[in-house]
Amino acid sequence: MYHIQTLNKISPYGLEKFDRSKYICGDDVQNPDAVLVRSASMHDMQLGDNLKAIARAGAGVNNIPIDRCSQQGIVVFNTPGANANAVKELVMCGLLMSARKVYPAMDWVQTIKGEGDAVPKLVEKGKAQFSGPELSGKKLGVIGLGAIGILVANFARHFGMQVYGYDPYMSVETAWKVSRDIKHAISLQEIYENCDFITLHVPLTPETKEMINSESIKMMKHGVRILNFARGELVSTKDIKDAIDEKQVRCYVTDFPSDELLGHPGVLAIPHLGASTPESEDNCAKMAAEELIDYLENGNITNSVNLPNVIINRNCKTRVTVIHKNIPQMITAIAGVFGDCGVNIENLTNKSKKEYAYTVVDTNGDASEDAISKLKAIDGVIRVNIYR
């Protein structure tokens, strides 16, 4: 039996992928083979020796101790694009709310309840304080043109916005999806200096942490509106509050409220609802469950953030997979163990991702305990798994 621990509420649509004759799933599962998680922080968690994989049903993996996982040979998956449409739709709502004062206006209109027949007149009188600009003709800067950024950039053109996109790491495959009307910004400065609205769609990394700070805000247009549906730590809380107080920033829409931001005028705080639609919860859970199942049962890796993607049909009696450091002589050493044990290799695949690599060996022979011990003893080998 495989044991799957869930750390957040995971859509049943994903959980039902696990065949109950082979899998036990639940939040009380001990010593799991794999963990299914959304945003719960795993940084302070012990990662047991039996743990082989973690699947993040979602995009951001900053809640997972990736380095520790790699060192322990734990494969970390996420579900690229599975919640992108949900986020895009809420970003569009955020754009409209940052321009038109819908939220304070709706609050205000409730205050005239009880005024009887005077309500229509009071509405007409009171509405003047809530006028706000149109999006059409304004410039939108999209920072990060991944699954979400591209959808946001392409959609914003339908609001009549002029869109600038910035992503120095964009893949060719991704570039094909960007509408040709989107201006390719070659620097962040170009976005900051030109755009009336700026929306962030980058992962939280040491490079992007607090990328919005007093220095970057200084370069922006007076009265800029900033949207953050990516991660709270991308924006310096102190600097954004100061910039709002100085009217340099007109509005900050964030899906990641903190105590200091709540109640601050000019901040529109949303309780991390970007991916909270039944459709995206289902998509993410299904994709995450399928990734775990194919890894646990076949050793195939799809959408891992710390190991290379390796998907090979299984048509041999035995598969041995090795997670190891990406250093010279590893393939020779691994193949040598099979040779020494008299086992013929039918297929050997090796792929690497940064400091780590993954080797899959398929054979019609058997992998003896002796062979497995020898593989584990190779310097640089982190984990060996056998699939029969």
Ligand SMILES: NC(=O)c1ccc[n+]([C@@H]2O[C@H](COP(=O)([O-])OP(=O)(O)OC[C@H]3O[C@@H](n4cnc5c(N)ncnc54)[C@H](O)[C@@H]3O)[C@@H](O)[C@H]2O)c1
């Ligand atoms: N609010 C929510 O509920 C919600 C939902 C999904 C994702 N997110 C957040 O949004 C982020 C983006 O999600 P995604 O699905 O689009 O991910 P993605 O991996 O498809 O896209 C991220 C893009 O950012 C780019 N990038 C990385 N560093 C950059 C930098 N320094 N400058 C510019 N571009 C950079 C990458 O090249 C990539 O194209 C996630 O990492 C997550 O933190 C939030």
Ligand SMILES: O=C(O)[C@H](O)COP(=O)(O)O
């Ligand atoms: O990175 C993500 O996918 C989002 O922040 C969604 O988080 P959630 O799954 O906790 O809603």
